[in-house]
Amino acid sequence: MCDTLGQGIDGFARALAVFQDGLSAIPALHEAVFDHTEEWVDLLTYKLVPQLAGEGCLVVAVAGGTNTGKSTVFNMLLGREASPVRSTAAATCRPVFAGNAMRAKQAIEGRLFPDFHAMALEDLDSAISRDTDCSALFVVAHEELPDRLVLLDTPDVDSIDRENWDRADHIRATGDVLIAVVTAEKYKDDRIIAYYRAARAAGRIVLPLMNKANPAEDYATARSQLGDFCREVGLDNPPCFVVPHDFDVDTRYGDTIHSLEGDLPLWEYLESLDVAAIKTHVFRDTVSHFAHQAEDFLERTDQLAGMLRSVIHDFESRAEAMAGTYDPEPGTEVGRLLHDHIKARRGVLSRSVGRVSGMVAKGLAPVRALANRAMGRTGGAGAARRARTEEEIAECRERAVATGARNLAQGYSDSAHALQPPANVLVRDALNRLDADAAVRTVVDQTIESEGLSDRFRAHVERTLEDWWRDHAVKRQILMELDAILVVAPTAICVPLSFYSGGVGVPEVTAVAGILGGGFFEQVLLHQLSDRWLKLIGPWRDEQQRRFADALCTHITAPCLAGVHEALAPFENDAVETMRKSRELCLRAL
């Protein structure tokens, strides 16, 4: 049993350390995951793991509220002032350990309480000084103590010095038997009751001790108060002890502490405890308590991871949706492609004429520009509807991309504060770090940069055009004829006319008109056809949207989610899985 259990606990502790280490960089998440886990993590660290080292001895811890006289009781058990006593509250702030020489040596070597920094108590005041090392454990050697018994004096659990609480919690995890020092004022305080209830749940043996009790009428008051206390904590009729109220700091520490019935000195009771039985009992309870708590913990861990994943999913799907609204204008690319397609299918005559007139058109480009301008200007109101230039379209596209990217970032920023903690903090921090301008610029560059037609798309258009060409015989015919007329007609008219006019005036005009007509045809193809045949643009648009979505995900969503991804990393490695398996191993071993 012990081997499996040892493996289980050890595995769990290791995985937990890895997990904790992973989360330590993100305080908000660390807090969310490890909130209310101190108790069983302490159990694991301070009890279960050291227990396996096998240095079995009964640890008796004196615990209780501030100024209830824990140190006094500790000293009375030892019969001398081993732990400093003060009349002010919250005096002891570092635990004090007492054991015989061998145990003291073991303790100082760190074999008994490996997570404390043990040191010999040379000066009484250092245990009450708030400046000493937080994890310090002061060791006092006391020869009269038997091998199997060590005593611990602990800081309080309820004062305003919260760091004392943590240490008290560690001690509770360490101890096997807790002497609960209460007084008439403190036996029903919420913090105190909660502390012992937790100790009880984790299988500790709790021995109530009423300090400063009124001895009148055979401790009648103390009796009922202790009864109340036991009920609250859930103790089943344990032996209760009393220290009368006339006992004071200055009194000698020689007096023995008796049970309520007066027949059983505390010291004798402690000595009579069966170490092995108690150890087994405590150990079993502790492990099952630990396993139970660990289950809740793992469940919460899953929930948190699920929440973080859903945030990631939500953000990514929003980026996709944003990319889906991007509707790029195709520019003139598609029309040009169509024109090329028609050019490639020209007859011999129109091809050669087209080639020549193409060359001429190149030479006449300035004239053509001038003519276009004139047309635009004299076109009256129609000029307002003039087709937009390539640059304008590109600029428009660029702006649309930038707008989309920024709107996405704004959407993230708006929704960040509505997210559940700790995701909201993570996202907000990431957003604050994000250089939005640079990110948007990169998105624009990446989306626009290779906006030209990819080979895949070109092939697709070729195929679609091929199909269209085959299926629409009439339209094809019209297009071809129109093209042929516009290409050949000027030349056809030009030749006879120049024959008559002797080559002056008319032919030149006709030639220019022909070239303008070609331009017109091209424009028709570029702007009208490309708009109408959305089927052609579909894949191109999809491709653009895909690229936009990718750019958004890489440069906006990913940086915004950097914190969340980072936070999720510890959940994704196998630490959690190991913990789960180790826990099951422990349960099986029990």
Add this chain to the structure above:
Amino acid sequence: MPESLVDLVEALSDLAAYRGSWRALREETPLLARRVEELRERADRLDDLLVVALVGGSGVGKSTLLNAVAGDQIAETSEMRPCTDAPVVYHPPGARLDFGEGRYVARSALEHLVLIDTPDSDTVVKQHREQTRRVLDQCDVILLCATAEKYLDEATWSLLRPLRGQRTLVCVETKAREKNDITAHWAERLREAGFDIPPDLFFRVNALHAFDRKLAGNKPEAAELDFPKLEGFLRHELTRERIARIKRSNVAGLLSKMVARLHERVSGMTPAPEELRNMLETAGRDLAKEAFRCLERRVFAEPHLWRFAVGREMSVRARGGAGLLFRCIEALRGLPVRLPQLLPWNPGQKDDTHRAVALLTEGGAVEDDVRVATDAVENVYRAKQSEVGLAFSRAGLDPVGKDDGLEAFQAELARRVTDLLRGPARDRVVRGACFLTSWPVALLADLPTLMLVVYAGCHIFTSYFKGVYLDTAFFYHTAALLALLLTAEYVVLSTGARWIAWRARRAGCRDLLQTLNAPPGLGFQLERALLDEVARLRDVVERLRRGTQTTSN
């Protein structure tokens, strides 16, 4: 209630009613509203009784202290914890009080004081803590009771911490004995936590002893320690003035804490409002530039439209023969533009440019919704708005409706351009037309024709009397010359019109740039209003802070 305080509370309640887009402030409003309510209540009760709450852990002897002060068994006491399970209110007869459920004992001899014994703050009975918290909310003075075991209990301290600076604290060690004085340690820890309590407000008493002695009817004894002093403090030192002072300082403490918190919340805003404003200005300028570029390429880039407008104006005012001719030709020239508008079956011809021309020629005679913002400008606007929106969102301001903003922007742009076309641009066109059709110009233009007509008339007349018969060539030549002269006049007038149109267009472009850049910047009116609101609120908070500082001084 002092005047300044009323103002401050009013200003705070205005802030509490804020439901706008500023998230940081909006998140504060529920708390603020509660605090304002409390402040009002407290301010109203400045002249009222002083409410003293006895607060402390279970078993420290709050009830015993109350009994000792009253000299009678008012509150129950017992060895078992917790004992008191509802507040016990010990007040002078006739006072009307409401502290919720509890026991009201109306026979206090303390004239201006209400003493309330609260349930404990630390046992497992959680509702006691709630009851205590409720009493603490309403009390003016806290009589903090503690013993050596309980003076550092987190349970009690956690109740006190939020009230730091808002309540007068009196510390009483209730079960004091001659030795083991905790006062120094207690005072030190309290000071560390920010409670500065003068030494004369620390009392070490043995309440049980005092109570027993009072029941027996004896004189005060030494074992009661400071009890007579505490009684004296409650009976004599808490005069009306001191009570009023305590209450005022409580109110001031609450107010300054509230305002300090508010100030902290609203002052940290990244990017800062100034940066946001700069951003809006830049965005407005860019927008104006883009709008100018777009309009300059359209309405303002059509010389013939301006020429058309000048022609229309001139033909209305044309004078003389040349004017008549000009009017006829203009009517013919304008036909293609005007005819589609005149035809009843073709009403949809009015596009933006046409409307602009109509504005230029007819002033206010067209409908107002001239939509001049084209797709390109809209696109620019959306881009700029996304920039601004992101910055606003980062600064914690809720997003403004995107389409509302666009509509407002379009309306504003249209208004500015319409005003320009209707106003200065049209004036310039009309002025030019008036000049060309003025009497002297008309006369000058008609002079050659007139001279020719006069000359021809004279010649015909004298020839008639001389008996010389003029041959037809003379008439042909005169007619040809007349036609030539008329053509020349028309050309001159038309060139003048062209020149005026050109000048008007250039001046129009200049004016357009000016009107687009005129303050307030173009677009983002909603955002601007939001920033103004934020600035105003920050001002209010800043004023409040200064106000509270002077009040507390």
